[in-house]
Amino acid sequence: MKIVIGSDHGGFELKETIKDRLLQRDYSIIDVGCSSVDSVDYPDFSDQVVSHIVNGTCNKGILICGTGIGMSIAANRDRRIRAANVHNLFTARMSREHNNANILCLGARVIETDLALEIVSVWLDTEFTGGRHQIRIDKFSE
Numbered sequence: 001m002k003i004v005i006g007s008d009h010g011g012f013e014l015k016e017t018i019k020d021r022l023l024q025r026d027y028s029i030i031d032v033g034c035s036s037v038d039s040v041d042y043p044d045f046s047d048q049v050v051s052h053i054v055n056g057t058c059n060k061g062i063l064i065c066g067t068g069i070g071m072s073i074a075a076n077r078d079r080r081i082r083a084a085n086v087h088n089l090f091t092a093r094m095s096r097e098h099n100n101a102n103i104l105c106l107g108a109r110v111i112e113t114d115l116a117l118e119i120v121s122v123w124l125d126t127e128f129t130g131g132r133h134q135i136r137i138d139k140f141s142e
């Protein structure tokens with residue numbers, strides 16, 4: 001599976017940690033930045049991650065900012081995107097099983113690093129249930 005990852009300055013350090021972990025697990029990663037803790041604008045990075053998903057170059061994306069809120073709001077403006085701002089293992093699993101989330105948003109100032117890494121694992125390993133959940137997704141998707 002190919003994963004695209006991006007962050008703003010608030011999520012930069014967590015992005016690097018998650019990227020290292022995913023590379024250890026042999027995932028193929030595209031990192032769209034940012035590349036330091038210098039201040040940047042989160043939509044510039046959510047746009048790039050969204051492009052990789054809608055173009056089909058990557059199956060799933062991960063976006064990290066301070067809260068996960070800005071990234072999720074920006075990414076969800078595209079009707080082909082289902083970006084879930086996740087804070088615990090239950091919502092990590094449900095965002096895949098019920099919502100078929102194709103982007104995981106994390107708030108680096110909200111959750112600890114170990115929990116973030118667990119959330120990423122659960123999110124990547126959980127399959128979409130389909131059925132009635134697909135019917136619901138179709139009602140707001142392109």
Ligand code: RB5
Binds near residue numbers: 069
């Ligand atoms: C940056 O300070 C912060 O606003 C950003 O990382 C994010 O939390 C926005 O939603």
